[in-house]
Amino acid sequence: MKVAIIGHTGMGGQLLTQELLLRGHHITGLALDAEKCPPQKNLSSITCNILDDSYESVVNNIRGHDVVVSAFSGGHEVDMQVYYRQVEATRKIIRCFKQAKGRYLIYIGGAASLYVKPGMQMFDDPRFPQWYFGIAPAEHLRWLGDITHESFFFAAAERREKGLLARSEPDHELQQAVAGWKRVPLLEGCRVALDLFEADKGFNWSFLSPPWFYRPGKKVGGYQTGVDFMLMDNGIPASISVPDLQMAVADEVENQFLLHKHWTVAGVN
Incomplete structure (x- = not known):
């Protein structure tokens, strides 16, 4: 083809x-x-x-x-x-x-x-953006950090990697960081x-x-x-x-x- x-x-x-x-x-x-x-x-x-x-x-x-x-x-x-x-x-x-x-x-x-x-x-979900970013796995957070150059994504990835959060537990620090991303x-x-x-x-x-x-x-x-x-x-x-x-x-x-x-x-x- x-x-x-x-x-x-x-x-x-x-x-x-x-x-x-x-x-x-x-x-x-x-x-x-x-x-x-x-x-x-x-x-x-x-x-x-x-x-x-x-x-x-x-x-x-x-x-x-x-x-x-x-x-x-x-x-x-x-x-x-x-x-x-x-x-x-x-x-x-x-x-x-x-x-x-x-x-x-x-x-x-x-x-x-x-x-x-x-x-x-x-995009119309009331949980966007906080919940959607807040539950992201570490590997995705590191990629977001690479493409946006935002340091808070790398910090959130480290918290996930250290086991400070359960898999489906939202990262409240990250949620605060992206709260304005409407x-x-x-x-x-x-x-x-x-x-x-x-x-x-x-x-x-x-x-x-x-x-x-x-x-x-x-x-x-x-x-x-x-x-x-x-x-x-x-x-x-x-x-x-x-x-x-x-x-x-x-x-x-x-x-x-x-x-x-x-x-x-x-x-x-």
């Missing part, structure tokens, strides 16, 4: 690219920093700015592929420009995909759009992205929301799938490693079972 990956140099995009190459597919990678990707057989890396390049350029880059995967991210900063970038890029990707007469578009969004009970998405632009942008997809069944799409505790880690080689609702693990949100989630994306590239579905995955022990 011919697969175009938007954002193939990012955390998830890199591993998805490798997974699909190992399966024998031909990949066109589109990214701002395409030169970061070393030359490989069956991989074409193209420098592409989804926000600034012309519609014609983006359409030409994705035309003729069996599947297009968007691993685009507007960024992790707490800055409303991230929200703008995520929403505007999503709108443009959809429009360009339609103009290219694309066959199947898989979009990787965020956990905020997952439902925690009927009629309530995670705006998380990337999560909010990805939630609006789902609205753009669900409003239009006129093209073939699939929308993946990673679980709340999506993070780097080792590949286990398995996963479970859910639709619309957040998967839980003994009372707390489930997790998955980056390579296992990208394995799930690669499976959907090949099988295309989840047409017009908002789905999620979680790791298995």
Whole structure:
């Protein structure tokens, strides 16, 4: 198959690219920093700015592929420009995909759009943000510290690692630190992205929301799938490693079972 990956140099995009190459597919990678990707057989890396390049350029880059995967991210900063970038890029990707007469578009969004009970998405849960951050496991906290450069995530990870808190016990110090995080632009942008997809069944799409505790880690080689609702693990949100989630994306590239579905995955022990 011919697969175009938007954002193939990012955390998830890199591993998805490798997974699909190992399966024998031909990949066109589109990214701002395409030169970061070393030359490989069956991989074409193209420098592409989804926000600034012309519609014609983006359409030409994705035309003729069996599947297009968007691993685009507007960024992790707490800055409303991230929200703008995520929403505007999503709108443009959809429009360009339609103009290219694309066959199947898989979009990787965020956990905020997952439902925690009927009629309530995670981002609308009164427990957000304190409870969701407060129960995070140590490995996830260290990753959050790496991407946000906030020292309180590392301190919270150390408390977990020292066994000062039970697995599902909230970390009250961390909850106080994130209490003001009512705006998380990337999560909010990805939630609006789902609205753009669900409003239009006129093209073939699939929308993946990673679980709340999506993070780097080792590949286990398995996963479970859910639709619309957040998967839980003994009372707390489930997790998955980056390579296992990208394995799930690669499976959907090949099988295309989840047409017009908002789905999620979680790791298995």
